[in-house]
Amino acid sequence: MVSTIELSKRQEQIVQIVKDNGPITGEAIADRLSLTRATLRPDLAILTMAGYLEARPRVGYFYTGKTGQQLLADKIKKIKVMDHQSIPVVVNESLSVYDAIVTMFLEDVGTLFVVDKSSLLVGVLSRKDLLRASLGNQDLKSIPVTIIMTRMPNITMCEKDDLLLEVAHKLIDKQIDALPVVKHSERGIEVIGRITKTNMTKALVALAGDEIL
Amino acid sequence: MVSTIELSKRQEQIVQIVKDNGPITGEAIADRLSLTRATLRPDLAILTMAGYLEARPRVGYFYTGKTGQQLLADKIKKIKVMDHQSIPVVVNESLSVYDAIVTMFLEDVGTLFVVDKSSLLVGVLSRKDLLRASLGNQDLKSIPVTIIMTRMPNITMCEKDDLLLEVAHKLIDKQIDALPVVKHSERGIEVIGRITKTNMTKALVALAGDEIL
Incomplete structure (x- = not known):
């Protein structure tokens, strides 16, 4: 099953922060948004699953360079x-x-x-x-x-x-x-x-x- | 930003459980999978965001009836x-x-x-x-x-x-x-x-x- 999700305002902010500052820890992202790490956990899970971010233990989050557009593209690119x-x-x-x-x-x-x-x-x-x-x-x-x-x-x-x-x-x-x-x-x-x-x-x-x- | 995500095996199981038994609480879904509620939390967040499930307080999760195909369609249907x-x-x-x-x-x-x-x-x-x-x-x-x-x-x-x-x-x-x-x-x-x-x-x-x- 493949699904599309629309990112929330906050999730877009997170992507931008990681894009500009990655690798960056979840803690540091939370600081910048004046939120707790716990509040951000579901957002980070979603962004990682959706392929925007990659998490590396003890280093932090990376921006993968994949946009939502590219991920949607993958489906269209399979049509023969x-x-x-x-x-x-x-x-x-x-x-x-x-x-x-x-x-x-x-x-x-x-x-x-x-x-x-x-x-x-x-x-x-x-x-x-x-x-x-x-x-x-x-x-x-x-x-x-x-x-x-x-x-x-x-x-x-x-x-x-x-x-x-x-x-x-x-x-x-x-x-x-x-x-x-x-x-x-x-x-x-x-x-x-x-x-x-x-x-x-x-x-x-x-x-x-x-x-x- | 819109993104596509591929559901994990576990997330597909959750959708199936809610489809067959909904409305059903997160606790009850966790029981059926022999997992803790905390383990399932990110999966439930993703399934809800992606539009597969809907959560109603004090009642539980519903299956929305939307397939990945329908959700992808939603994006195309917005083009003017x-x-x-x-x-x-x-x-x-x-x-x-x-x-x-x-x-x-x-x-x-x-x-x-x-x-x-x-x-x-x-x-x-x-x-x-x-x-x-x-x-x-x-x-x-x-x-x-x-x-x-x-x-x-x-x-x-x-x-x-x-x-x-x-x-x-x-x-x-x-x-x-x-x-x-x-x-x-x-x-x-x-x-x-x-x-x-x-x-x-x-x-x-x-x-x-x-x-x-």
Whole structure:
């Protein structure tokens, strides 16, 4: 069981004192707060359990450098891509840009993965790529997706065992909406999933407990 | 400061005892564990602070029914839209679809808000709307955005004091990428922000603590 606790004003003061003066004894902390050692005992027990402070016999309390934020982070850092990935939608490299847009609407996705005849990943198509193509004065039915897609080795990918948070960083840094979840084999790169900003939004909702608001 | 703590084996036993027998005194809990009341004091303090147990004078400890998951959820449920909203990009209702697509690329956003001459919200344009328009065989430069935008009263909106989680639910349920953050006044609806699935992804990263992985 993991739980969250909100520190009291006094507990925050204690953390600050230890941060500034540690190692420091319980007695010395109590002095600074004009309280008795006994009064502080439950607070010190909580701060030690929560990981803020570390107690070393005959020396005193140390500040561990871990903030509440970091401790909460530990839980989020355990989430894997496979816990939230969606089914990928793939199209053949011979498809036209026009048909790719139609596929996007039919399948109701924002990103398509382009595969070759052997079903191996060769490209990624985002709404942005398709929209950019539509600005040109060309006939979208006669342009193959291979002309406009992002291709290897420029595709940002991930694997099912990767951390969800790493993927979140990639989505933000590269300003993209989705990554293919891939499996590397002797044959090449196979697409086994899709992870999007929608999945990230759902992960946030799941962390909050799936309840109806 | 908010922190997460992992309950010890003994603390889990205490929760179980209170769950099965509460209300129960500290003395009675100690008896069942063959420990002294004094030994249990820090554990009971932690369980009470963490919200698992509630102590009522002269009656004993109650189980609150809150799990670690629920308590973590409490933290996420406190996040407001204003904690994560972005600056909105607005366009005039007289703009052409072509220029709207160009604006989307120049401003690097996925959603534009359409305003009238008084700067009041009249519509929303998503990449999906613009992409759909590009499938038609029309000249994108001659179609005004008002023809293809989502208009009032079909616009899903939110306010800066709304809970981020409520917005996350709306984005998922309505399958949209962004909502305008609005302010209602006598004049009408003013757009003051933008909240997107990118913001949700950033919120997830922020909860995990902004560290480089």
